[in-house]
Amino acid sequence: MCKSWNERFAETPDVLKSAERQQTVVPVLDFEVGGDDFVTMAGPCSVETEFQLLATANRVRKAGARILRGGAFKPRSSPYAFQGLGLEGLKMLARAREESGLAIVTEVMSEDDVPMVAEYADILQIGTRNMENYSLLEAAAQSGRPILLKRGMVATVAELLRSAQVILDAGNPNVILCERGIRTFETALRNTFDVAIIALLKQISHLPVIADPSHAAGHRDLVPALSRIAVAAGADGLLVEVHPNPAKAWSDGDQSLDFAEFDDMMAALNPYLALRELGLTTREAGPTMRNAAGTRPMEAVG
Numbered sequence: 001m002c003k004s005w006n007e008r009f010a011e012t013p014d015v016l017k018s019a020e021r022q023q024t025v026v027p028v029l030d031f032e033v034g035g036d037d038f039v040t041m042a043g044p045c046s047v048e049t050e051f052q053l054l055a056t057a058n059r060v061r062k063a064g065a066r067i068l069r070g071g072a073f074k075p076r077s078s079p080y081a082f083q084g085l086g087l088e089g090l091k092m093l094a095r096a097r098e099e100s101g102l103a104i105v106t107e108v109m110s111e112d113d114v115p116m117v118a119e120y121a122d123i124l125q126i127g128t129r130n131m132e133n134y135s136l137l138e139a140a141a142q143s144g145r146p147i148l149l150k151r152g153m154v155a156t157v158a159e160l161l162r163s164a165q166v167i168l169d170a171g172n173p174n175v176i177l178c179e180r181g182i183r184t185f186e187t188a189l190r191n192t193f194d195v196a197i198i199a200l201l202k203q204i205s206h207l208p209v210i211a212d213p214s215h216a217a218g219h220r221d222l223v224p225a226l227s228r229i230a231v232a233a234g235a236d237g238l239l240v241e242v243h244p245n246p247a248k249a250w251s252d253g254d255q256s257l258d259f260a261e262f263d264d265m266m267a268a269l270n271p272y273l274a275l276r277e278l279g280l281t282t283r284e285a286g287p288t289m290r291n292a293a294g295t296r297p298m299e300a301v302g
């Protein structure tokens with residue numbers, strides 16, 4: 001007989017739905033991820049200049065994004081590619097939060113950087129290359145900030161859930177899972193968007209799930225379609241790369257939308273979001289866990 005999902009993933013019990021916990025809602029500034037609202041995180045792959053970041057923040061906010069993304073510490077495929085602005089980039093992100101009111105998600109790559117990144121960011125991103133770096137996960141968890149955990153590019157569902165369990169075990173309940181495409185035999189696209197894992201995670205786990213269509217596709221023309229598919233699969237939100245001038249982007253320009261393309265993508269999502277809302281009003285509500293917001297140890301200085 002087939003094992004139940006709960007038996008199958010029994011080694012990570014705390015990430016699975018239970019009678020007490022059907023949905024985790026992660027507080028971020030004055031809103032929530034994993035609640036009724038679909039939350040879009042958008043912004044450049046890398047923080048480059050103050051102009052680039054502020055222009056993007058203002059524009060994506062107008063189009064409906066709630067969170068600004070942007071890497072100050074960049075894991076790159078080539079050791080010779082731009083590695084990020086570091087602290088200078090974090091300060092630009094804090095300025096952009098002040099000006100736009102958007103929350104900030106940015107990647108942390110090393111344990112040593114956790115206190116500094118946590119001082120400026122509202123959500124700490126763990127990138128695909130670090131999903132199984134348990135000492136980084138523990139340090140990030142202990143910062144008290146919500147964690148956006150990206151699926152490793154060759155990680156199974158069980159491995160993703162194990163990493164989420166590590167964060168919960170470190171005392172941080174605010175974990176957001178992210179499907180960003182995996183490596184398969186298919187080479188036409190940068191990665192293979194594993195949309196089934198979104199549906200599966202929504203079925204078995206109480207943690208919010210967001211989709212990153214940009215890294216999944218690697219090509220900007222596919223990002224709007226993958227975003228619509230993510231909504232239909234039940235995702236709680238998106239992480240999308242947007243740049244004022246993708247042709248000149250310092251990283252991931254091919255998959256970044258320009259402002260007009262992002263506006264169009266957001267507008268095209270509306271009918272899908274309306275269907276999602278219809279689903280929310282008709283579904284049976286189970287117990288929702290509203291966790292306390294992490295405290296900001298020090299106000300970031302712009």
Ligand code: PEP
Nearest residue numbers: 045127128129150180215
């Ligand atoms: C990113 O979000 O820019 C990024 C580097 O993502 P990933 O870790 O999924 O490659």
Ligand code: MN
Nearest residue numbers: 045241251252
């Ligand atoms: Mn990127």
